[in-house]
Amino acid sequence: MDRAALRGDLRAAVPDATAALVITGAIFAFLYYRVADGSSATVAVMPDLADAGAYWMYWLCQAFGWSGLLWAWLTTMLGLMRSAKPPRWLPVPVSRLERWHRCTSLTTIALMFAHAALFFAERVRTNKTGAGWPGNLWRAFVETFVPGGYASGTGKIAILIGLLALYLAIPLGLAYYFRARLGARIWRALHRFVLVVYVLSVWHTLLYGTNVWFDGWPRDTLWLLQLPVLGLLLARLLTPARPAERFGAGLSPVAVLRRAAALLAVLLGAAAVVYAVVSGSDGGRTPGAHHGAPLNVTQAMVWGGTAVLAAAAVVAVLLARRVERAAVLRSGA
Incomplete structure (x- = not known):
């Protein structure tokens, strides 16, 4: 340790x-x-x-x-x-x-x-x-x-x-x-x-x-705070800090598929947050x-x-x- x-x-x-x-x-x-x-x-x-x-x-x-x-x-x-x-x-x-x-x-x-x-x-x-x-x-x-x-x-x-x-x-x-x-x-x-x-x-x-x-702005604000997290997660998946993890850096097909699944999950999460706020x-x-x-x-x-x-x-x-x-x-x- x-x-x-x-x-x-x-x-x-x-x-x-x-x-x-x-x-x-x-x-x-x-x-x-x-x-x-x-x-x-x-x-x-x-x-x-x-x-x-x-x-x-x-x-x-x-x-x-x-x-x-x-x-x-x-x-x-x-x-x-x-x-x-x-x-x-x-x-x-x-x-x-x-x-x-x-x-x-x-x-x-x-x-x-x-x-x-x-x-x-x-x-x-x-x-x-x-x-x-x-x-x-x-x-x-x-x-x-x-x-x-x-x-x-x-x-x-x-x-x-x-x-x-x-x-x-x-x-x-x-x-x-x-x-x-x-x-x-x-x-x-x-x-x-x-x-x-x-x-x-x-x-x-x-x-x-x-x-x-409760309803109204408190719950909506708490849900909307999740959008920046999802946005940064999207940025992390598309442009990681490590060059070896970026698209076009020789990623294996499994790694590309895993990254695509993660991107889809992030987009679905953003849609769920928007739905929770609007509805x-x-x-x-x-x-x-x-x-x-x-x-x-x-x-x-x-x-x-x-x-x-x-x-x-x-x-x-x-x-x-x-x-x-x-x-x-x-x-x-």
């Missing part, structure tokens, strides 16, 4: 993490105010949360969730800018973009963990198992940190997706500090899967977050619907997708290792 690089990035992330905490506090104040003045749509659906003072840990948990999504958006944007061919007008060097990307990634992981930890604390406080503190702690731990452990309402899917995002973010985000052991090609192959963490975070928050029971229907929370959107996704589907993702990661690593070994043999010859 490159401990020196990690220590340096942690020190550099202090201003970034401080800004994240300030913004989290502002979001918490906003959510708290909405509960206090009766305008929170969450309280309209779950009136037992109307006492903002009694449930302050829940609202702080939600605030960390929203700032976590914001920082996930920020670090994803920086990462895509770094991995695409830098435009001439870029005001900062690429090395600084990369440093910012690593620092915001560390802050994002911390915010995600704080979001989960506060939900755990709230579940410990409110759980009534009849088994005392040990029973309350165990049940809260299972519901918060065990994928699939939360077994009621939309939490069956929402918390499962959120946990998968957290548990994928930690190894994929920290893999950079093991790149000397993994090898550059294997690290890059793994790091590309970090986009799945962002997709899961958006899915978890925008479709299942309990503070998205006002995104499959998430809708005002006036007491139980929100129906659960048209099952845990079995999510686990099936996770298995496919794991298989794809293994294949990517094996292919990268084969290319790495071939390069070593060529250099030895």
Whole structure:
């Protein structure tokens, strides 16, 4: 593990993490105010949360969730800018973009963990198992940190997706500090899967977050923020920073097909975002619907997708290792 690089990035992330905490506090104040003045749509659906003072840990948990999504958006944007061919007008060097990307990634992981930890604390406080503190702690731990452990309402899917995002973010985000052991090609192959963490975070928050029971500009703005991500991803696919990955650089037919499939997915994603904004229907929370959107996704589907993702990661690593070994043999010859 490159401990020196990690220590340096942690020190550099202090201003970034401080800004994240300030913004989290502002979001918490906003959510708290909405509960206090009766305008929170969450309280309209779950009136037992109307006492903002009694449930302050829940609202702080939600605030960390929203700032976590914001920082996930920020670090994803920086990462895509770094991995695409830098435009001439870029005001900062690429090395600084990369440093910012690593620092915001560390802050994002911390915010995600704080979001989960506060939900755990709230579940410990409110759980009534009849088994005392040990029973309350165990049940809260299972519901918060065990994928699939939360077994009621939309939490069956929402918390499962959120946990998968957290548990994928930690190894994929920290893999950079093991790149000397993994090898550059294997690290890059793994790091590309970090986009799945962002997709899961958006899915978890925008479709299942309990503070998205509203219409209008807030939801539209959150969806429109996905268009710059898709635009940068499109630029990354068409003009990667590495010349060897660009079209016309001798890519294999399989690589071209894979790139074409990714381009098609990006265009479909952009169309879906535009449809969600124009139609006002995104499959998430809708005002006036007491139980929100129906659960048209099952845990079995999510686990099936996770298995496919794991298989794809293994294949990517094996292919990268084969290319790495071939390069070593060529250099030895």
